[in-house]
Amino acid sequence: MTLTITNIKRPGSEAPESVTVENGVIKGWNLPHEGEVIDGQGGAVAPALIEPHAHLREPGQTQKEDLASGLAAAAAGGYGTVVSMPNTSPVVDDPATVRTLIEKADGLGFARLRPAAALTRGQEGEHLAELAYLKEAGAVMFTDDGRTNEDARVLRLGLEYARSLDMVVSVHAEDASLRAGGVMNEGPVSEALGLPGNPAAAEAARVARDLEIVAQTGARLHVQHLSTARALELVRGAKARGLPVTCEVCPHHLTLTDEALRSFDAVYKVAPPLRTQVDADALLGGLLDGTVDCLATDHAPHTGAEKERDLLEAPFGIAYIELAFPLMWTRFGERLGLERLLDLMTAAPARVLGWPAPTLEPGAPADLVVLDLDTEREVDPRTFLSKAKFSPWAGETLRGWPTLTVVGGRIAFRR
Amino acid sequence: MTAPTTAGTRPRHLLDFADWTPERLTALLDNADTMSQVLDRPVRKVPALQGLTVCTAFFENSTRTRVSFELAARRMSADVVSFAAGASSLNKGESLRDTVEVLTAYKVDAYVVRHPASGAAHLVARYSGKPVINAGDGRRAHPTQALLDAYTIRQEFGSLEGKTVAILGDIRHSRVARSNAELLPKLGARVRLCGPATLLPADLAALPGVTVTTDPREAVRGAHAVMALRLQQERMSGGYLASLAEYADHYQVNARLLREAEPGAIVLHPGPMNRDLEISSDVADGEQSRILRQVENGQAVRMSVLYHLLVGRE
Numbered sequence: 084m085t086l087t088i089t090n091i092k093r094p095g096s097e098a099p100e101s102v103t104v105e106n107g108v109i110k111g112w113n114l115p116h117e118g119e120v121i122d123g124q125g126g127a128v129a130p131a132l133i134e135p136h137a138h139l140r141e142p143g144q145t146q147k148e149d150l151a152s153g154l155a156a157a158a159a160g161g162y163g164t165v166v167s168m169p170n171t172s173p174v175v176d177d178p179a180t181v182r183t184l185i186e187k188a189d190g191l192g193f194a195r196l197r198p199a200a201a202l203t204r205g206q207e208g209e210h211l212a213e214l215a216y217l218k219e220a221g222a223v224m225f226t227d228d229g230r231t232n233e234d235a236r237v238l239r240l241g242l243e244y245a246r247s248l249d250m251v252v253s254v255h256a257e258d259a260s261l262r263a264g265g266v267m268n269e270g271p272v273s274e275a276l277g278l279p280g281n282p283a284a285a286e287a288a289r290v291a292r293d294l295e296i297v298a299q300t301g302a303r304l305h306v307q308h309l310s311t312a313r314a315l316e317l318v319r320g321a322k323a324r325g326l327p328v329t330c331e332v333c334p335h336h337l338t339l340t341d342e343a344l345r346s347f348d349a350v351y352k353v354a355p356p357l358r359t360q361v362d363a364d365a366l367l368g369g370l371l372d373g374t375v376d377c378l379a380t381d382h383a384p385h386t387g388a389e390k391e392r393d394l395l396e397a398p399f400g401i402a403y404i405e406l407a408f409p410l411m412w413t414r415f416g417e418r419l420g421l422e423r424l425l426d427l428m429t430a431a432p433a434r435v436l437g438w439p440a441p442t443l444e445p446g447a448p449a450d451l452v453v454l455d456l457d458t459e460r461e462v463d464p465r466t467f468l469s470k471a472k473f474s475p476w477a478g479e480t481l482r483g484w485p486t487l488t489v490v491g492g493r494i495a496f497r498r
Numbered sequence: 499m500t501a502p503t504t505a506g507t508r509p510r511h512l513l514d515f516a517d518w519t520p521e522r523l524t525a526l527l528d529n530a531d532t533m534s535q536v537l538d539r540p541v542r543k544v545p546a547l548q549g550l551t552v553c554t555a556f557f558e559n560s561t562r563t564r565v566s567f568e569l570a571a572r573r574m575s576a577d578v579v580s581f582a583a584g585a586s587s588l589n590k591g592e593s594l595r596d597t598v599e600v601l602t603a604y605k606v607d608a609y610v611v612r613h614p615a616s617g618a619a620h621l622v623a624r625y626s627g628k629p630v631i632n633a634g635d636g637r638r639a640h641p642t643q644a645l646l647d648a649y650t651i652r653q654e655f656g657s658l659e660g661k662t663v664a665i666l667g668d669i670r671h672s673r674v675a676r677s678n679a680e681l682l683p684k685l686g687a688r689v690r691l692c693g694p695a696t697l698l699p700a701d702l703a704a705l706p707g708v709t710v711t712t713d714p715r716e717a718v719r720g721a722h723a724v725m726a727l728r729l730q731q732e733r734m735s736g737g738y739l740a741s742l743a744e745y746a747d748h749y750q751v752n753a754r755l756l757r758e759a760e761p762g763a764i765v766l767h768p769g770p771m772n773r774d775l776e777i778s779s780d781v782a783d784g785e786q787s788r789i790l791r792q793v794e795n796g797q798a799v800r801m802s803v804l805y806h807l808l809v810g811r812e
Contacts, residue, residue, distance in 0.1 A: 271704035277616040277637030277676050347617030391595055393615035395636070 084492055085110075085118025091128040091453055093443065094422050099125065104449035107492040111445045121497075123453045126486055129425045130441035131163025131194075131450035135331060135432040136228070136253075136307055136379035137404060139165070139196070141184070143172025148384040148402070148470050150184070154193035156382075156469035158496035160405040161485035162194045163450035166436070169201040170229030176201035176212040178220035185221050193495045194488075195450075197436075199224040202241045202252055206230045211241055218248050223436055226253040228307060233259055235292060242302035251329075251437060253305035254293055256314065257355055261285035266394055268341040268356040276344060278394055281356050287313040294321045297328055305435055306330040308381050310355040312365030319374045329376040329435045332366045334410050335401050339363075339475060349390045349397030350473050353383070370419065370427065377431035380407045384471030402471035406462060408454065410476060412483030421456070449492040452485050460484055511623050511630045512803055514639040515680045523684060526802050527649050533801040536573065537794075546809055547576035553606040555581045555597070555622070556633070557613040562769060562793070563633050563643075567610045570800035576808075579606065594618065598625045608808055611635070629807040631800075637673050643768050644677035646799040648685055650792050651723050654764050659686035664717040664759070666749055667727030667776050668697045669710075670738075674768045675727060676702075683707025692717035693749060696738040714749050718758040725766040726751040726777040742775060752778035756786065764788045 089101040103110045103117055110117075139153035148156075157165045167184070169175035175184070181198050188196030200222035204210045206229065214225060225245050232238040232254055245252045262285040267273050269280025290306060294317060297304045309315050309330050318330045335353060340360050343351040351357060369375035383400025390397055403410070411424055419427075430440040441450060459482050464474040488496040509517045536544055552571040554564055564580070571578045581601065583593070598609070608629040611619045616636030623630040634640040652658055663682055669675045669691045679689050683706050691702055691710045703710045711717050718724055729745060739745050751765060765777075765787045773779045782789060 269701075271701040274699045274701040275676070275680075275705065277635075277639065277673060279637075347620040388595075391621075393594070393613070393618045393621060395615040 086489065086492065086494070087114075087116040087118055087120045088123050088128070088453065088487065088489075089116065089120060090125055091123035092125065093128055094425060102128065102443070102451070104489065104492045107449055109443060109445050109447050109449050121487060124455065124486065126453040126455045127421065128443065128451055128453050130429045130443060131452045131488055131490060132161045132408060132428045133432040133441070134162045134165045134380060134382065134404060135377060135435060137165050137167055137382035138170070138384065138400070139167045140171060140384060142180070146386055146470075150188050150196065151191055151193070152468060152470045153382070153384070153404075154188055154191055154196060155496070156467060157194035157404050158488045158490065159468050159485065161408050161452040161454065161488055162404065163452070163488065163490045163495070164195045164197055166223060167196055167198050168226065168228045169199055170206060174201050174206050175199075176204050176206070176217075178213065178216045181217060181220035181222050192493055194490055197221070197223045199226050199228070199253070201225070202227045202232070202245075203237060208232055208234050208237055211237070211244060214241075214244050214250070215248060218250055224251055224253055224305070226255075226307070228253065228255045231255050231257045231259045231289065235296060238293065239296050239300060242296060242300045242304065246300065246302035249437065251303045251305050251435065253307050255308070256286055256289040256293060256306050258285045258289045261288060265356070266352060267344050268358045270341060270359060272341045272344060276347075278344070283311040283313055283358065283362070286311045286355055287317060290314040290317045294318070294326060294328060297321070297326050298324070301327065303327045303329070308333045308336065308355060308379065309366065309369075309375070310336045310358050310362060312362045315365055315369045315374060319369070322374065330374070331377050331379040331435070332369065332375050333379055333381050334407050335403070335475070337363055337366055338410060338414055343475065344394070347394060349392060349394055350401065350475050352394055352397050352399055353381075353401050354399035367415065367418070370415075377435055378407070378411065378427045379432070380404050382469070384469055386470070387473055390473050401475060402469050403474055403476070405467055405469060406474065406476060406481065408485065409481035409483040412456065413481040416483065449489055451489050453487040454483055455486050456483050458482065458484065510807070511632075512641050512807065513619050513623060513630060513632045514641055514677065515684060518684070520684050523681070526645065526806055527652060527799075529805060530649055530795070530798045530802040533805070534795070534798040536801070537798060543573050543575060545575045546805055547571065547574040550607040550808055551577040551579060551605065552608050552610065552804065553579045553581060553601055554610045554633075555601070555612075557583050557594070557611075557618070558634070560612055560634070563612065566793075566796045567631075567633060567800050570797050571804055573797070574801055574804060576804070594621060595625045598622050602626045602628060608804070631803055631807065634673055637671050637676065639677045639680070640673040641677050641681070642796070642800050642803060643674050644681040645803070646792055646796040647678055647725065647766055647768070648681055649795050649799050650766065650788050651687070651764070653791075653795070654788065655722060657686070658682060661687045661722040662690065662720060662760075663687050663723045663725065664690045664692060664721040665725045665727065666692045666714055666717060666751060668729055668733060668738075669693045669702065669727070670697045670699055671730065671733070672727050678725070679705050679708045690717045690721065694739065694745065697733065714755055715758050718755055721759045721763055723764050723766055724751055724756065724759055725768070727768065728770060729772055729776045746775050750776060750778060752781055753784075756781060766792060769793070
């Protein structure tokens with residue numbers, strides 16, 4: 084299959100160009116037009132985005148999301164590759180499940196799926212999963228995300244084992260005993276609302292512990308969805324010591340605070356929770372100074388009925404993989420700049436995972452996205468391809484919408 | 499997300515006091531005086547709510563509050579329908595929405611809601627579109643209790659302006675404390691919250707007019723009203739307290755502690771009481787106690803709230 088996309092601009096260039104892709108790779112730039120010709124309408128072209136942290140809910144919870152809806156939503160968000168979390172039902176902790184997921188996703192024609200596998204069997208935190216077999220089957224990361232690794236010794240063993248496989252372990256860094264029954268950030272807002280709080284110390288204490296294990300083992304650790312200024316400071320210090328640690332932040336922790344919970348709307352109930360403006364500002368500072376390695380959405384779909392429950396009963400999670408780039412571009416585009424933002428959503432997650440940086444050079448895989456950086460559109464959750472049709476940003480006007488996503492030379496999404 | 503009520507306009511619900519101005523709150527308390535007179539008549543009934551149906555939807559056990567609301571509605575000639583549900587752990591939110599939508603289809607005109615989750619009354623307001631009175635949601639708010647507390651204090655001193663109210667006990671888990679901390683400063687009073695540090699979130703000091711202290715003598719010193727909160731015994735298994743005896747020794751509202759208060763100070767308790775735990779029996783039954791008066795005033799205040807929300811005259 085041959086495809087030519089015309090009238091697109093590479094970052095740093097104002098001149099419209101065309102790219103031709105053939106047999107799944109980039110054939111070249113500004114060649115005579117071949118195959119299907121698509122007008123890129125002056126949009127910015129970039130390697131397709133990489134989502135290092137999403138929940139696709141298959142197997143077992145397909146009423147919330149499945150591979151088809153989740154990967155279609157990802158493609159609509161400009162993503163070419165999605166790393167799915169293993170906290171499905173059953174848990175992704177055996178090689179057969181990893182293979183099945185990849186094969187099924189490959190047949191769908193949306194974004195690519197690269198599953199993360201559980202670090203421990205059943206994510207129970209007690210016995211290591213068969214990490215070597217899981218890697219052979221195609222797992223790209225080990226994590227018990229959705230659960231916190233309470234047993235420090237097991238985490239240490241997992242890190243050591245993963246190191247021997249040259250794999251990264253990612254962690255949901257939260258001390259479960261300090262979090263207790265907290266459903267939102269602990270502070271003046273939680274106290275005024277009478278809701279059980281999750282203290283910032285729950286995150287910082289766990290990050291501090293895990294960083295000491297990294298110092299001991301030398302293994303690569305990736306800290307997921309940092310939410311507090313203090314935990315970020317700990318990671319900054321660890322990096323200064325030369326420890327092999329990386330971290331991600333989520334756009335929702337940059338753009339929302341615990342004040343949003345005053346609506347009692349469970350759409351704002353996430354784990355780790357929305358923190359304070361001081362934390363959000365610190366996280367942005369971490370993006371600007373390079374402490375934060377990459378962006379992740381932690382796309383966590385639920386049914387509308389589940390999110391209509393009260394704040395004690397509703398599940399944790401926001402799903403917005405279709406909005407992540409427009410949200411970041413609209414809110415922080417000027418401060419971050421296009422190249423840095425794209426790096427945070429493409430090459431940076433690749434570096435975390437130990438992959439080569441995606442490029443638009445001839446011969447590279449034809450995974451690319453065209454972004455309309457100027458046209459404003461209102462967020463309408465009813466139009467989401469994800470099954471989770473709710474959003475904290477419903478009704479907001481955003482810029483930077485993907486208009487075309489190509490994965491492996493095939494059109495995975497076109498607006 | 500739109501809030502159920504909008505500041506500046508007439509509040510449609512009583513979920514908490516966020517949208518209630520001091521003027522409206524004062525009008526509500528003034529109106530309770532009128533309702534109180536109704537309760538003193540030989541025939542304790544007025545036709546104000548005739549033809550209207552009030553639903554008391556209780557997702558959490560309560561006898562006193564529920565009886566108080568139902569009598570208040572009946573004394574104003576409303577029809578009352580009661581809905582009681584155990585808070586099932588599964589699909590509670592879905593059943594809350596479904597339940598409310600069904601009741602609304604039956605032409606219920608207003609809801610009185612008690613629920614174990616903070617914010618649940620807001621959800622009922624969102625789903626029903628009818629006036630909602632929060633009769634206690636989680637740790638969040640119990641506004642009619644705070645109103646009857648304020649009414650009782652005002653009855654005693656004529657005004658809340660410049661008065662100091664000390665509230666002692668399990669502040670962390672108390673919706674009564676939160677509602678009083680929100681309401682009383684709006685009416686000109688200062689609130690001191692006091693308890694052991696494990697039951698006293700320091701963050702509540704961020705509320706205007708509110709201070710927190712772990713020292714009961716400091717809390718009560720010069721106070722015009724001293725309120726003891728019920729200590730739930732499960733707090734011990736939660737690790738919040740070392741022992742009930744130690745708690746009682748340090749935080750019990752008793753004659754010795756009351757000597758720190760303003761002469762003529764009154765004693766309040768939202769009930770039900772653990773006698774000789776958070777409050778000594780002699781104080782509970784003593785001259786300064788207004789605990790039964792609170793219960794009596796509760797009905798008049800709730801009549802006033804129903805009147806304010808459903809009839810529209812202040």
